Amino acid sequence: MNALAPIDWNSLSDSDFRAELRGFIEAKFPAHLRNHPRRIPRWEDTREWFGTLSAKGWIAPNWPREHGGMGLTASKLLIYFEEVERWGIPRLYDMGLFMFGPVLIRHGTEAQKREYLPKILSGEHRWAQGYSEPGAGSDLASLRTMAIPEDDHYIVNGHKTWSTFLDDATHLFLLACTRNEGRKQDGISLFITPLDVVGIERRLITTIAGHAELGEVFLDNVRIPGANMVGPLHGGWGIAKDLLEFERINNGSPKLGLYALNQLQEYAKRTGLAADPRFAERFTRLRLDLQDQSCAYRHFCSLLKAGRTPGPEVSLLKIWSTETYQRLAELFLEVAGEEGVEADRVDVPGALAALRLYYRSRPATIYSGSSEVQRNLLAKRVLGLPAPK
Amino acid sequence: MFSLRQASALAREPDVSAVVEATERFLASASGPACFRQARGDPEAAVDAAAFGRLAEVGLTGALVPEDLGGLGFPAGVAVLLAERLGWSLAREPFVENLVLPYALLLALGNNARAHALLGGMAKGGSVVCVAFQEGAFALPSAEFPVARIEKVGNGLRLRGRKRFVVGARASTHSLVLAPLEGEAALLCVPSGAAGVTRQDKLLADGTFWSDVEFDTVVAEDALIERGASCIAALENALDVANLALSGELYGLQTRILEMTLDYLKTREQFGQPLGAFQALQHRAVNLYTRAQIGRFLLGEAVDATETSAQAQYASRCKARTADSALEIAKEGIQLHGAIGFSDEYDLGLYVKRILVRSAWLGGADFHRRRLESFELAEAAA
Ligand SMILES: Cc1cc2nc3c(=O)[nH]c(=O)nc-3n(C[C@H](O)[C@H](O)[C@H](O)COP(=O)(O)OP(=O)(O)OC[C@H]3O[C@@H](n4cnc5c(N)ncnc54)[C@H](O)[C@@H]3O)c2cc1C
Numbered sequence: 183m184n185a186l187a188p189i190d191w192n193s194l195s196d197s198d199f200r201a202e203l204r205g206f207i208e209a210k211f212p213a214h215l216r217n218h219p220r221r222i223p224r225w226e227d228t229r230e231w232f233g234t235l236s237a238k239g240w241i242a243p244n245w246p247r248e249h250g251g252m253g254l255t256a257s258k259l260l261i262y263f264e265e266v267e268r269w270g271i272p273r274l275y276d277m278g279l280f281m282f283g284p285v286l287i288r289h290g291t292e293a294q295k296r297e298y299l300p301k302i303l304s305g306e307h308r309w310a311q312g313y314s315e316p317g318a319g320s321d322l323a324s325l326r327t328m329a330i331p332e333d334d335h336y337i338v339n340g341h342k343t344w345s346t347f348l349d350d351a352t353h354l355f356l357l358a359c360t361r362n363e364g365r366k367q368d369g370i371s372l373f374i375t376p377l378d379v380v381g382i383e384r385r386l387i388t389t390i391a392g393h394a395e396l397g398e399v400f401l402d403n404v405r406i407p408g409a410n411m412v413g414p415l416h417g418g419w420g421i422a423k424d425l426l427e428f429e430r431i432n433n434g435s436p437k438l439g440l441y442a443l444n445q446l447q448e449y450a451k452r453t454g455l456a457a458d459p460r461f462a463e464r465f466t467r468l469r470l471d472l473q474d475q476s477c478a479y480r481h482f483c484s485l486l487k488a489g490r491t492p493g494p495e496v497s498l499l500k501i502w503s504t505e506t507y508q509r510l511a512e513l514f515l516e517v518a519g520e521e522g523v524e525a526d527r528v529d530v531p532g533a534l535a536a537l538r539l540y541y542r543s544r545p546a547t548i549y550s551g552s553s554e555v556q557r558n559l560l561a562k563r564v565l566g567l568p569a570p571k
Numbered sequence: 572m573f574s575l576r577q578a579s580a581l582a583r584e585p586d587v588s589a590v591v592e593a594t595e596r597f598l599a600s601a602s603g604p605a606c607f608r609q610a611r612g613d614p615e616a617a618v619d620a621a622a623f624g625r626l627a628e629v630g631l632t633g634a635l636v637p638e639d640l641g642g643l644g645f646p647a648g649v650a651v652l653l654a655e656r657l658g659w660s661l662a663r664e665p666f667v668e669n670l671v672l673p674y675a676l677l678l679a680l681g682n683n684a685r686a687h688a689l690l691g692g693m694a695k696g697g698s699v700v701c702v703a704f705q706e707g708a709f710a711l712p713s714a715e716f717p718v719a720r721i722e723k724v725g726n727g728l729r730l731r732g733r734k735r736f737v738v739g740a741r742a743s744t745h746s747l748v749l750a751p752l753e754g755e756a757a758l759l760c761v762p763s764g765a766a767g768v769t770r771q772d773k774l775l776a777d778g779t780f781w782s783d784v785e786f787d788t789v790v791a792e793d794a795l796i797e798r799g800a801s802c803i804a805a806l807e808n809a810l811d812v813a814n815l816a817l818s819g820e821l822y823g824l825q826t827r828i829l830e831m832t833l834d835y836l837k838t839r840e841q842f843g844q845p846l847g848a849f850q851a852l853q854h855r856a857v858n859l860y861t862r863a864q865i866g867r868f869l870l871g872e873a874v875d876a877t878e879t880s881a882q883a884q885y886a887s888r889c890k891a892r893t894a895d896s897a898l899e900i901a902k903e904g905i906q907l908h909g910a911i912g913f914s915d916e917y918d919l920g921l922y923v924k925r926i927l928v929r930s931a932w933l934g935g936a937d938f939h940r941r942r943l944e945s946f947e948l949a950e951a952a953a
Binding site for chain 1: 824909910914915927937
């Protein structure tokens with residue numbers, strides 16, 4: 183963990199905190215990584231910045247301070263994201279930071295926390311998520327990967343797919359069936375494994391944006407020690423759902439849309455489009471959609487900070503956030519006209535971002551629970567509407 | 572379910588059906604997503620001269636050329652029907668750019684001997700022509716082009732300037748260039764290989780190319796095809812025909828995505844049933860179907876109304892309608908497929924990207940709605 187004594191960032195005023203962050207980012211962030219063309223740059227490109235943040239104690243803004251995070255309140259966290267997006271900082275290998283770490287803090291054993299949390303913070307371990315399977319997407323509970331106990335290990339066989347970060351990940355957390363009878367949800371456990379063990383093969387999948395950032399994981403008699411189970415045996419489903427709530431809050435932060443908004447605004451100013459009242463009307467509508475989303479985001483984050491689970495309502499945040507993001511990207515591509523679809527420079531930093539934002543925003547309504555699945559949840563669990571017969 | 576045959580009288584005429592069917596056979600044997608995928612980003616693929624030979628065999632190079640000039644003499648509506656089939660097949664053959672737009676432009680010049688000579692060569696499949704007029708984002712042509720200029724020098728004409736977004740330049744033997752000469756619009760036919768013609772190809776989202784072409788060249792005086800206001804009127808007319816054909820192509824592309832999506836909803840199972848059994852998805856599918864159908868009947872009427880005074884209105888209505896619905900169906904196609912729709916291995920993305928490129932060419936939906944607004948205003952004022 184970092185050597186610095188933990189500082190209570192929350193005791194700073196918002197403007198001091200913002201100034202501190204901004205000063206640091208502007209001084210230290212490598213200029214060539216700004217507005218990076220990839221949704222997720224490769225590890226070797228961002229590891230230096232990861233290390234810089236890590237050394238400063240700023241890599242995990244959302245984690246409690248006792249585990250090496252910044253322990254930020256919702257308002258401070260928003261400022262953090264705003265500053266990151268304002269400067270066009272790309273996504274880091276953050277599966278451990280935003281998803282797996284928080285779950286481990288809640289459900290892991292002391293030994294697991296000691297072993298894994300510091301290595302997430304340092305970037306030594308980079309996590310990928312092994313939930314989905316070819317036959318188990320929205321219907322995650324129908325997953326078929328099996329873990330069968332043998333002495334103090336589990337022997338795991340199965341086929342995971344769409345795992346983000348698989349190109350440079352070192353570790354996988356995965357769901358597997360540990361019981362064949364009863365409700366499927368009651369026979370699923372959560373395991374962790376390094377990816378470089380015997381029996382694991384990966385195959386990368388290229389996205390429509392042309393980047394091989396996702397992949398399939400084939401597990402063939404992989405031996406996972408019993409100590410690498412997170413949470414209770416057969417208790418993986420509850421933890422997974424917990425984790426999905428973190429994921430939904432994370433996807434509900436305005437950071438996705440903020441970057442698109444900033445880029446579009448810059449383009450509109452540069453080209454004179456900003457003066458067109460028809461454009462201005464559409465832009466302002468979207469800007470307000472994003473601005474008002476921050477209020478909802480602050481609300482759900484503060485529930486989390488207070489130790490309460492955000493509950494099924496948080497689905498509304500994910501829907502709103504991802505769909506607003508998409509509309510911003512679509513408007514950008516539309517107004518960019520012919521130049522928008524020129525892909526020559528799509529991978530060149532600093533080039534017009536319209537096309538890549540269009541690609542990048544598409545899957546946001548598919549991953550971590552599609553918009554349709556979120557709507558089903560809201561209808562059933564929040565609105566109390568009856569299920570079809 | 573999506574055929575234009577029921578929507579257009581022209582489509583049902585026997586000789587028109589015959590050429591559409593011949594095109595379908597050709598596309599089934601020599602085109603489609605696998606070819607498109609393979610040619611992506613390949614700078615050589617689009618300049619395949621043999622491709623034009625094959626197109627000539629099917630009759631596509633002469634479809635719109637009058638019979639006395641060696642063509643088949645079909646009305647422009649046939650271009651829409653053919654483009655629809657090309658779109659549906661994801662053909663990369665440069666149809667609208669090289670086989671519709673330049674033809675419509677030369678035909679719209681009326682009784683012009685040089686235009687006719689060029690058309691004769693094009694019908695046979697020997698000359699391939701593109702139209703170079705834009706210098707920035709799409710706008711309707713006017714005599715005031717800010718940069719390109721033609722001036723008289725010695726015994727020839729000197730053309731200087733840079734044309735952008737020239738679609739089909741790579742395959743062309745000649746460019747038809749619009750630029751002012753002595754204060755009025757002029758149309759010049761410039762050989763692609765002439766000294767001082769420099770092409771810079773731009774890779775597009777779908778893996779095809781268009782080009783920026785820099786001209787600093789001197790051509791013979793007989794390269795001047797036409798001058799005066801008639802150039803502008805002819806180009807505007809030709810752009811309408813091209814936009815109608817593009818609308819047909821966009822319609823074909825979107826209906827193919829819709830078919831793929833409906834198939835997927837019928838076969839992919841989650842929660843123990845096909846996705847298509849979920850009523851929420853049924854309604855989504857029906858919405859997309861409805862949007863496509865509104866475009867279908869509009870296109871059918873437009874096909875039958877080409878070369879009438881209603882053509883310009885129909886062109887902008889069709890482009891606005893089909894570009895909008897194509898973009899919507901593209902997005903929804905990805906969404907309803909889930910993660911596989913975001914993967915490059917699956918063909919859906921090829922169609923989506925083609926839609927992005929084709930809907931951005933010659934004015935997006937918003938441009939055409941604005942144009943229709945201006946028609947309304949002009950009518951109200953009259
Ligand atoms: C960019 C990206 C990154 C991803 N990263 C990861 C990762 O790191 N780890 C991981 O495990 N997975 C990951 N996924 C997979 C993701 O979790 C799945 O794509 C998601 O669960 C949807 O499953 P599916 O793709 O199989 O679509 P399907 O479940 O087959 O759904 C197809 C369509 O049907 C709709 N649908 C399904 N069921 C219903 C219903 N009951 N009612 C109405 N509509 C319904 C869906 O919303 C969708 O529109 C990623 C996906 C993407 C696109």
